[in-house]
Amino acid sequence: MSVDYSRIMEIWKNAPNRGEMEDADVVAEGENPVCGDRVRIFLKIRNGRVADASFTGEGCAISIASASLLADYAKGRTMEEMKGLGKEKMMELLGLDLSKNPSRLKCALLPLMAIKKK
Amino acid sequence: MDVGKIRKDFPILERVVNGKKIAYLDNGATSQKPRQVIDAIVRYYSEYNANVHRGVHKLSEESTIAYEDARRKVAEFINASEEEIIFVKNASEALNLVMYSYGMANVDAGDRVSISIMEHHSNFVPWQFLAKKKKAKLEFVDIDGDGELAELEKASGSKIVSILHASNVLGTINDAEGICRVAHEGGGVAVIDASQSVPHMPVDVKRMGCDFLAFTGHKMLAPTGIGVLYGRKELLEKMGPFLYGGDMILEVKKEGSKWNELPHKFEAGTPNIEGAIGLGAAIDYLNRVGMEEIRKHEVELITYAIAKMKGEVSIYGPLDARKRTGLVSFNVPGVHPHDVATILDEDGIEIRSGHHCAQPLHDRLGLESSARASFHLYNTKEEVDRLVEGIRKVKKVFA
Numbered sequence: 104m105s106v107d108y109s110r111i112m113e114i115w116k117n118a119p120n121r122g123e124m125e126d127a128d129v130v131a132e133g134e135n136p137v138c139g140d141r142v143r144i145f146l147k148i149r150n151g152r153v154a155d156a157s158f159t160g161e162g163c164a165i166s167i168a169s170a171s172l173l174a175d176y177a178k179g180r181t182m183e184e185m186k187g188l189g190k191e192k193m194m195e196l197l198g199l200d201l202s203k204n205p206s207r208l209k210c211a212l213l214p215l216m217a218i219k220k221k
Numbered sequence: 222m223d224v225g226k227i228r229k230d231f232p233i234l235e236r237v238v239n240g241k242k243i244a245y246l247d248n249g250a251t252s253q254k255p256r257q258v259i260d261a262i263v264r265y266y267s268e269y270n271a272n273v274h275r276g277v278h279k280l281s282e283e284s285t286i287a288y289e290d291a292r293r294k295v296a297e298f299i300n301a302s303e304e305e306i307i308f309v310k311n312a313s314e315a316l317n318l319v320m321y322s323y324g325m326a327n328v329d330a331g332d333r334v335s336i337s338i339m340e341h342h343s344n345f346v347p348w349q350f351l352a353k354k355k356k357a358k359l360e361f362v363d364i365d366g367d368g369e370l371a372e373l374e375k376a377s378g379s380k381i382v383s384i385l386h387a388s389n390v391l392g393t394i395n396d397a398e399g400i401c402r403v404a405h406e407g408g409g410v411a412v413i414d415a416s417q418s419v420p421h422m423p424v425d426v427k428r429m430g431c432d433f434l435a436f437t438g439h440k441m442l443a444p445t446g447i448g449v450l451y452g453r454k455e456l457l458e459k460m461g462p463f464l465y466g467g468d469m470i471l472e473v474k475k476e477g478s479k480w481n482e483l484p485h486k487f488e489a490g491t492p493n494i495e496g497a498i499g500l501g502a503a504i505d506y507l508n509r510v511g512m513e514e515i516r517k518h519e520v521e522l523i524t525y526a527i528a529k530m531k532g533e534v535s536i537y538g539p540l541d542a543r544k545r546t547g548l549v550s551f552n553v554p555g556v557h558p559h560d561v562a563t564i565l566d567e568d569g570i571e572i573r574s575g576h577h578c579a580q581p582l583h584d585r586l587g588l589e590s591s592a593r594a595s596f597h598l599y600n601t602k603e604e605v606d607r608l609v610e611g612i613r614k615v616k617k618v619f620a
Binding site for chain 1 (some may be wrong): 559566
């Protein structure tokens with residue numbers, strides 16, 4: 104299979120960490136105008152580390168699953184650690200190989216790119 | 222029309238994607254090429270490659286004849302004369318040529334320019350730029366609930382009315398004769414973007430009555446990088462050049478230059494010779510099959526597709542196949558079109574997803590994006606069946 108949806112669908116269906124955070128210290132926004140994907144990542148920082156994380160967004164299953172996983176991964180980590188994450192780590196979290204699907208790679212990396220911009 | 226025989230002419234249709242034979246349903250974006258077109262290009266480079274309109278040697282004479290012969294074929298294909306056919310790189314360039322050479326010289330502050338809300342960006346952005354630059358008013362003909370033009374008459378009085386013939390999203394075939402009539406009655410010129418119609422049905426510029434008509438080669442079995450602007454001779458004669466340089470001049474002196482005759486005035490620099498020859502071969506191919514036959518085949522396919530898809534997905538545009546080209550845009554409720562396209566691709570079914578370069582139309586429809594299956598002469602009902610099966614699989618994955 105070119106893109107394995109099984110893991111994506113598991114996350115997409117429940118989408119853990121979904122929801123707006125009113126008292127967030129960091130709000131990272133990402134948009135892909137080509138497909139209309141939009142995500143916002145909310146981070147609460149305590150003592151230099153992410154104490155809580157959530158996301159909101161509209162888009163394809165890959166971008167939503169990616170935001171959900173990234174919010175989870177962020178908890179307990181510093182902003183510097185998060186900004187230092189590479190594409191390989193994101194693929195590992197998603198359990199995907201998008202090396203042959205560059206257009207879908209943009210969907211997968213949208214949330215991470217939003218954090219890197221902060 | 223023997224689709225089985227036609228399919229044998231297209232080597233790429235044998236391609237296997239993810240272990241499955243491809244069902245290529247993205248012809249709205251670009252068509253595949255028959256070996257007759259590929260061979261014509263190979264022959265040009267193997268046997269008579271030389272620059273056109275330059276040398277007097279044998280190869281140059283042969284390439285010039287082939288290049289100009291392609292122009293004749295294009296002219297006959299849409300019922301124009303050869304001097305009214307300008308080779309450009311694509312429909313966007315054709316429309317930019319009209320905008321710069323005609324629009325900039327004829328549109329003033331306060332003038333109106335009308336397009337429709339269903340335009341492809343290629344027929345949207347140039348006019349938006351012109352209107353801003355000239356402080357003119359850009360107005361939009363709206364659509365009704367069936368995805369057809371509504372209140373076209375409101376465009377009357379515009380200096381330029383530029384509207385597409387067939388929508389690349391809705392599939393709607395607009396009344397091009399009506400558009401031209403409205404433009405002319407109000408004293409303006411009519412520009413028709415025929416990118417999605419010329420490859421799929423007979424088009425006659427005289428009958429249509431348009432002043433300009435733009436289309437691109439790669440959607441009609443020809444290579445990329447070659448497109449056509451038809452312009453009515455009287456208008457082209459009055460217009461200044463679009464690009465300046467080689468081949469578009471008769472004489473160059475230190476003090477100034479004289480422009481070449483039509484159509485060469487609008488073709489600066491060495492043109493896309495292989496592209497024009499490929500386009501000529503593509504037109505020969507389409508003519509052999511017959512444009513009426515191709516249209517009939519696509520009406521059959523789209524009727525079949527709409528009937529099978531109606532219960533499965535949301536379909537946009539008119540449901541009456543006679544009012545639309547052979548494409549269908551749709552959404553699987555609750556599933557992003559990119560996911561639909563990726564899951565279909567796993568089974569070798571190639572469709573488009575996104576906003577199809579028609580963002581204002583998607584805004585008007587209240588959509589972020591859509592999925593689109595678009596057919597051409599080589600597509601079959603079996604491929605439509607595979608598409609419908611694929612859509613059912615998408616629903617299962619997302620259930």
